[in-house]
Amino acid sequence: MKAVRLHQYDERPVVEEVAEPEVTGAFDVVVRIGGAGLCRTDLHIVEGQWAAKSNVALPYTLGHENAGWVHAVGPAVQHLRPGEPVILHPLVTCGFCHACRAGDDVHCADSLFPGIDIDGGMAELVKTSARSVVKLPAGVEPASVAALADAGLTAYHAVKKAVPLAYPGSTCVVVGAGGLGHIGIQCLRALSATRIVVLDRNEEALSLTRDWGADETVVVDGSHVERVLELTDGNGAEVVLDFVGERGAERDSWAMTRRAGSDFVIGYGGSVDVPTIDVISTERNLIGNLVGSYNDLVELMVLAADGRVEMLTQTYPLEAVNDAMDDLDAGRLRGRGILVPTASGG
The missing domain is CATH 3.40.50.720 (NAD(P)-binding Rossmann-like Domain)
Structure with a gap:
């Protein structure tokens, strides 16, 4: 599959072919990306501002604002079906620590952050956990809300x-x-x-x-x-x-x-x-202020479905990631840039 990969700090990422993520755990979910938001954090990542905090091994796939359709699920996932439209909470959390049990999963003691410290969703597919998946209300297209996963x-x-x-x-x-x-x-x-x-x-x-x-x-x-x-x-x-x-x-x-x-x-x-x-x-x-909790995202999706929160977006094909970064960096982008893989679809 195609993915936006960062090979070196202070150098722009490249689009290249990588292996597709696979279900290996009972609660794994692989999502086909319908839209991946471009965030100023992505610019800061490229600049190396997150290097000491994330300790991620390069190269890796960017993208922490992701929405799409369920592609495959682990054997313990009973509430999600392939083809269902979803948005992803940006963190993959353990569910067992004090913060998770208190509903403050943003401070999970054993979390992963796709697009920050593991492979993210600027790709055709992304792997996450069932704990991170929020079903989208009927009529809500993944690309229109993808950036709500972090910015919103x-x-x-x-x-x-x-x-x-x-x-x-x-x-x-x-x-x-x-x-x-x-x-x-x-x-x-x-x-x-x-x-x-x-x-x-x-x-x-x-x-x-x-x-x-x-x-x-x-x-x-x-x-x-x-x-x-x-x-x-x-x-x-x-x-x-x-x-x-x-x-x-x-x-x-x-x-x-x-x-x-x-x-x-x-x-x-x-x-x-x-x-x-x-x-x-x-x-x-x-x-x-950091990103919000899973329940915050559920509440935000209610506002979005009711039309009380709408996001200004400009879409780019995945291959135009650097054009999108240039527009964001220069202040030409109104709202959020959304990268859409050409192979996306439910």
């Missing part, structure tokens, strides 16, 4: 954590209206009555956010922090969701957070440098 799930997870703080009358600032941010805005509107203020450098992206639920938009032009403070009577926002996390956004997000407010760090690539006295004197919270 990460955004939903952060918003769900923030909702108790985003009460009616509060302000929530969303930094970044791109691949994660545009999902976060929709999730906020679906789950809360907070006032949503969206920041982005791109005025075209901002123009779309009104339809997603934004109440105010602010162009990132150097005066944006002051503008947000003006909109909040000089106090700052109760909640800031930073979907960028680099190039100064991490500094601005903290500056826009009010006393006793919460700054959720979701995007990454930069660093947070906050004097400890600023933390204790204002009792502001700095909250890290």
Whole structure:
């Protein structure tokens, strides 16, 4: 089968023929890919930012946002049938550790992460576990929701954590209206009555956010922090969701957070440098966010099926992975890029 393989850090991946994954365990599931999302994390992987954390042996197959159709299952899998459309939780988890039994499977003590530390889904087939498979509602095409497996799930997870703080009358600032941010805005509107203020450098992206639920938009032009403070009577926002996390956004997000407010760090690539006295004197919270749980993904699929969360996508054939990476890196991609194998189909 064809797969997108990374052979060397700081060099773009190549599409090449590799052996198809096979069922070897009782709970294994092999999925035929209908769409694999392209994430900024994939760019960071190529840059080597994840090398020390993943310790993955090169070459390997990229792709951690995957949806498609069940292709083959292990002998213990009774609830899935070949041909059923599914989306995959990005982690393969053990099911036995404290985190898994508590429903916090994102922190599984013995997890694997296809596309990060083992072969992923930028390929015609991917191998996962029955614990990771979520059936798609009728009428939902895998390619249209593939990126919800990570980008959407990460955004939903952060918003769900923030909702108790985003009460009616509060302000929530969303930094970044791109691949994660545009999902976060929709999730906020679906789950809360907070006032949503969206920041982005791109005025075209901002123009779309009104339809997603934004109440105010602010162009990132150097005066944006002051503008947000003006909109909040000089106090700052109760909640800031930073979907960028680099190039100064991490500094601005903290500056826009009010006393006793919460700054959720979701995007990454930069660093947070906050004097400890600023933390204790204002009792502001700095909250890290990883991808969401299996149950978070199930809930997100309900919102997607109801049309309350929709993802902007641009599809590319698998062979055009580097064109897609160029578009993402240059900021030309609105929403998420989805790689579609030419051989895909239920």
